[in-house]
Amino acid sequence: MKALGFTTYGAPEVFEELELPKPTLGEKDVLIKAQAIGINPYDALLRAGTMQKIRPLEFPIVPGSDVVGEIVEVGSKVKHYAIGDIVIAHPSIGGYGEYVAISSAKIVKKPEEMSLEEAAGLASVGTTAYFAVKLAKLKKNETLIIQGASGAVGSIAVQIAKEAGIHVIGIAHSRNRDYVSALGADEVVAYDEENLANRLAIKQMSCSTLVLAEKVRQKVCSS
Numbered sequence: 001m002k003a004l005g006f007t008t009y010g011a012p013e014v015f016e017e018l019e020l021p022k023p024t025l026g027e028k029d030v031l032i033k034a035q036a037i038g039i040n041p042y043d044a045l046l047r048a049g050t051m052q053k054i055r056p057l058e059f060p061i062v063p064g065s066d067v068v069g070e071i072v073e074v075g076s077k078v079k080h081y082a083i084g085d086i087v088i089a090h091p092s093i094g095g096y097g098e099y100v101a102i103s104s105a106k107i108v109k110k111p112e113e114m115s116l117e118e119a120a121g122l123a124s125v126g127t128t129a130y131f132a133v134k135l136a137k138l139k140k141n142e143t144l145i146i147q148g149a150s151g152a153v154g155s156i157a158v159q160i161a162k163e164a165g166i167h168v169i170g171i172a173h174s175r176n177r178d179y180v181s182a183l184g185a186d187e188v189v190a191y192d193e194e195n196l197a198n199r200l201a202i203k204q205m206s207c208s209t210l211v212l213a214e215k216v217r218q219k220v221c222s223s
Contacts, residue, residue, distance in 0.1 A: 001020055001099050002017060003018045003096055004097075007059045007060045008059070025074075027076045028077050029101050029103055030073065030078055030081055030101070031072050031073035032067060032071055032099065033069050033098065034098060037066060038121045038124065039066075042124075043063040043064060043065075062095075063093060065090060065091055065095055066095060066122070066124050067088075067095040069086070069089070070085070071087060078104045086109065089107045090123035121152070128153050129157040133164070140164065140165035140166065143167045144161050146158055146185075149183070150180050158180065162183075168184065168187075169187045171191055173191065174190035174192050174193050
């Protein structure tokens, strides 16, 4: 199969078209023929070699953690999925390949109303937002402050939190105020127009309130 990868770390120019064997399946895996992929900042870090001490890998390396495509093979113990299903997949690596073998536990059927482009950009940011909100362990009517509420992770977190009945305060640029409001945020604070500390009166908030950044979760307690 064809894949886009690299055999040395460096600038984007290290990418090359590779000819690799088609992945083999485990009994609980599916084989997906990719139709669209998402490109993440992590992929650039991997290509540049920034992650090599944290995550040593053998060359050639084919990055990619966001894939949408058609199932063309299924393992003998796969349930709920069949050949021909269009699914969103979240592999740990290898998404820039023509085919991706992945556990059926890491895929979900693509909603019919969702485009391939939208689906390809969902897996990484969607799972990040989901687990960030769940880890907060907030109850209905408690407050969640989402920094970067108009961003990829933040915009999904707003919607997940509102679905759970949480009061959401979104922090974003003023040009994105209407967008964040449309996502369901109860309040929107424009960081370029307002003093965040004064506007949010953080010291008056209870310990049940959380600040959720794209990658940081912090407890905010009253003094």
